[in-house]
Amino acid sequence: MAKVNRRDLLKAGAALAATGALGGGAWAQEFYSRPPTLLPRTRKPRVVVIGGGWGGTTVARKLVQAGVEAEVVLVEQRPIFMSCPMSNLYLAGAKPLEWMVFDYTNVVEDGVVFVQERVLDIQRDKRLIRTTGGYLGYDFLVLAPGIDYMYEAIPGYAEAKHLLPVGFKPFEHIALRRMLDRFDETGGELVMYIPNPPYRCPPGPYERAAMLAWRIKSKGVKGKIIVLDANPQPISKAAGFLAAFNDLYKGVLEYVPNTRITGIDYAKKQVLTELGEVPFTVANIIPPMKAGELVRIAGLGERWANIRLPYFLSEKDDRVYLLGDIVGNTPYPKSGMVAYVSGTIVARHLAERLKGKPLAQIPYELPTNICxxxxxxxxxxxxxxxHSWDEAAKRIVQQSSVDNQRSKASGLAAIGWAEGIWNDMFGPA
Structure with missing residues (x-):
């Protein structure tokens, strides 16, 4: 019997399609161009988690650790994780990069199926995900893709974005750190911009400003940092940050509140504001933010996605859970801690559903946060x-406590907090 190679098969398929034998050219084109199935289905229900960050990794690992009868698949396009919380210590030169970078070895050894792919499409009607390598079906979906930047909100930014790393997504910090290393040699003006909320990690830009000022001061760099803030004051821990700016970094850090930028002219090295032009040697411009593009691809929201309060279920699909910074209709801070605690809550909720318990019989839980x-x-x-649930008003109520008095004890607590959570996410079981 003669062998039929792929070229002969494609020719035959095209000929049959042309004669209508296969129901038309569109069918044939879809058939031959469709990527393969990534993972064959088993008898177990499948939970697919998109995004291997603080929320996604946590829910995937804790779900398998709960011993549920389900296949848990974690889809993440990077082979390693880098923590954005604590990254300002790396930018300042106080901690090495490897301190906050982990691989998924222990997560996989627990039983999570790790798929290193980029997700291209989510078809909720078919419970189907399309990645760069093929199709992946699901019974439940956890969406935790993180944020995207709204470069278009600042004229001139999109054209220069490859020269202006933001550093609010993993691994962008490496390019930003190299830029800071060069600034050590040149000195000059390091201009930061902080937009109005919501954005990832509300106090993060102010911590960065303080840590970069510490870097400049401790290294004796002949320069200063100018912080342009669209807000009237720091939007979190204001008294503590302002005290640090004034007490520790006078002459090194200039804080300018109520200042919106209207554009960037990178060729002239100028940040344009409502009050005039601000020249820079190096700039770290933080643009407005939005949920990752997969939220819009899945039809779950525009700038942000809404959950069905007080749960983490999408308002539009009770087989989809939304985690982390993509959520828009809660007072939860867009923080790593909220993503981590929410991941733990979603894992427990999913475990109950996989056991067959109806949604109405599963109690809700609300996340705590410390930053x-x-x-x-x-x-x-x-x-x-x-956080607590106000049943009468159908809303989440937030109570806050703050310690604006800087201390080494709080610094040690912060290191212990980060290392404890990283170990829970990536350490041995």
Missing amino acids: YSFVDSEEAIWVAHQ
Whole structure:
């Protein structure tokens, strides 16, 4: 019997399609261009988690650790994880990069199926995901893709974005750190911009400003940092940050509130504001943010996605859970801690559903939050949040507590907090 190679098969298929034998050219084109199935289905229900960050990794690992009868698949396009919380210590030169970078070895050894692919499409009607390598079906989906930048909100930014790393997504910090290393040699003006919320990690830009000022001061760099803030004051831990700016970094850090930028002219090295042009040697412009593109691809929202309060289920699909910074209709801070705690909650919720318990019989849980911010290499301040459900008003109520007094004790607590959670996410079981 003669062998038929792929070229002969494609020719035959095209000929049959042309004669109508296969129902038309569109069918044939889809058939031959469709990527293969990534993972064959088993008898177990499948939970697919998109995004291997603080929320996604946590829900995937804790779900398999709960011993549920399900296949748990974690889809992440990078082979390793880098923590954005604590990254300002790396930018300042106080901690090495490897301190906050982990691989998924222990997550996989627990039983999570790791798929290193980029997701291209989500077809909720078919419960189907298309990645760069093929199709992946699911019974439940956890969406935790993180944020995207709204470069278009600042004229001139899109054209120069490859020269202006933001550093609010993993691994962008490497390019930003190289830029800072060059600034050590040149000196000059390091201009930062902080937009109005919501954005990832509310106190993060102010911590970065303090840590970069610490870097400039401790290295004796002949330069200063100018912080342009669209807000009237720091939007989190204001008293603590302002005290650090004034007490520790006078002459090194200039804080300019109520200043919106209207554009960037990279050729002239100018940040344009409502009050005039601000020249820069190096700039770290933080643009407005939005949920990752997969939220819009899945038809779950525009700038942000809404959950069905007080749960983490999408308002539009009760087989889809939304985690982390993509959520828009809660007072939860867009923080790593909220993503981690929410991942733990979603894992418990999913475990009950996989056992067959109806949604109405599963109690809700709300996340807590604590956020430490360093103001120098050893001292930190913090804020914590508790959340409760107001049944009458159908809303989440937030209570906050804050310690604006910088201390080494808070700095040590911050290191212990980060290392404890990283170990829970990536360490041996």
